Amino acid sequence: MSQEVRKLKYSIKTGIDNITFLQEVDSCSGNIFFSTREGDRLDLKDQLSKYIFLTLKSEGEEMPAGYVTCQPEDAIRLSRYITVSE
C-alpha cells in the first residue's frame, strides 16, 4: 500500500463563520493550507497567516478564489466549512 496520503483540494463554502472556521482549524491534527489562485499559500495554523486570510476575506464579500489542502481526517473535521473541489 502506498504510504503517500493524497491531499485533496477543498473549496471553502460561502457564508461560513470565519472565526469558528479558524478555531476549528486549530483543533485539526495536520497542517491546513489555503492557497489562492494568484499563488499565495497560507498555513492557517499560523497566527499571521490567519490575519492575512481574514484581510483577504475582508476586502470582498466572497472568499478570495483559492482552495484548502489538508489530510482527509481533518477534512472530515472541517466538513461544515469546506467541500471537495476536485
Add this chain to the structure above:
Amino acid sequence: MNYQNVTFLQEMFFNTQNICSWNMTEDLQLVYTNCPEKDYFRSLFSISGCSREIRKHFAESSNPLIASDKIGFVWIAAVTPSEEAATARVINMLGPVFTSDMSENYLYQNLNRMSLTQETISRITRFFREVPRISRPMAASYAGMLHYALHGEAVKADDIETWVEATDEIEDVVWGQNTYHGSWDDEQRLFRAISEGRIVDISKNTGGRIGNIGGGDPLRQAKNEIIVFSIICSRASIIGGVSPEGALNLCDFYIQKIEYASNVADVYKIGSDMYQTYVSRVRKMKEASGFSAMVRGCMEYISTHVFDKISLESIADDLGYSRTYISRKFKKETGTSLAEYIAREKIQVAKDILKGGNITISQLSDQLNYSSPSYFSALFKKVTGMSPQEYQNRNADDSMNEKTR
C-alpha cells in the same frame, strides 16, 4: 460610572488618535463599537489569545489590562465596576493599536518568509499601516484614563496589568517604543530624580523616548533602549555620589542580564529592577554622608565588590589603612562590625537577584563568591530568618498572587 465621560473619551480617542473603542459583555458579545472595520478587527480579536485572556482576566479582577497578541496587536481594556449590580459589567476596550516598533521593515521580513505574492504583501502592509501606533507608556496612560472614566478613581501604575501572548519564534513583537523622540525635559527630570535618590513613576514618563535603534526587531529595540537607560542611570548615580567604579560595575552586570533576556517583557522588568537598584545606591550614599571618609570608602568598596570575595585585608590594602584601624573605626561609627556589614550587603543583593527568579541557590552562591552553597544558605537564614529557597518561593508566590488578583 459617568457614561458621558466614557462616551467623550471614546470619541476623543477615535477623532484625535484614530483609536477605536469597543464595548463588550463579559462573555465578549459586542455591544457597541465605533470601528469602521468592525467585522474584520473583531475577527482578529476573537481568534487571538487576547480575547481569551481579557475574558479570563475580568472574571477575576477589575484592574485594567493591556493585552498583546503574537503579531503585536494590542488591546487596552477596562471594566465597569461590579458594584453596579443593576446592570451587567461591560468591558470597554481601545484598539487595536501597535505599541511596539512594528516597523514596516520588520513586518516585511516576516511576510517575505511566507509564500505570498508581492501584491498580497503590499495589501497587508498597507492595511497594517492604518493601525495606530502609540508608545507603551501612552498605552498605560490610556488604560488609566479608561479605568478612571469607568470607576471615577485613579488606578495605580502597578495595578495596570499586562499580558503578552507567547510567541513561538523570535518575532516577539509586542513591547517597544515608537520611533518618535520624546521630551528632553522629561529625560532631564528622570536623570535628576535618579541623582537625588528619588523614585518616580517611570510609566508616566512619556517623554525621553529613544528612536528606532533596533533595526526593526522589537527584542533588539527593547534591549538597546534599556542598555541606553542603564548608561543614563549609571551616570546619574555617579552625580548622586556613587563611585564611578561602583556605578559602572553595576551597569556591566545589568547589561549582561539584559542581553540574556529572551523576551521584551523580561527586558523591561530588568530595566525597572535596575532603576530601583541605582536609586537605592544613591540613597545609601547620601545616608552615609555623615560618616568619615574612611568609613564611606569601606562602604563604597564593599558595594563595588559585592560579587567578589571581600576580606578585611583587601579593604585595608585598597584604602591604605591598617586592618585593626579600619575594623575599630568602622564599628565605632556604624555600630556594626565590618563582617556583619559585608554579609548584610551581599544578602541584600542576593534578595534582589532571588526576586528575579531563574537562578539556583548554588549559582547564586557562586555569583556572590561564597565558599559553598550551604554556607551561603546558613548566612542568608541568619540575616533574613528564612532560607534562600523559602525567600525565592515566597516571592514567586507573591508574584503569582499579584497576577491572579
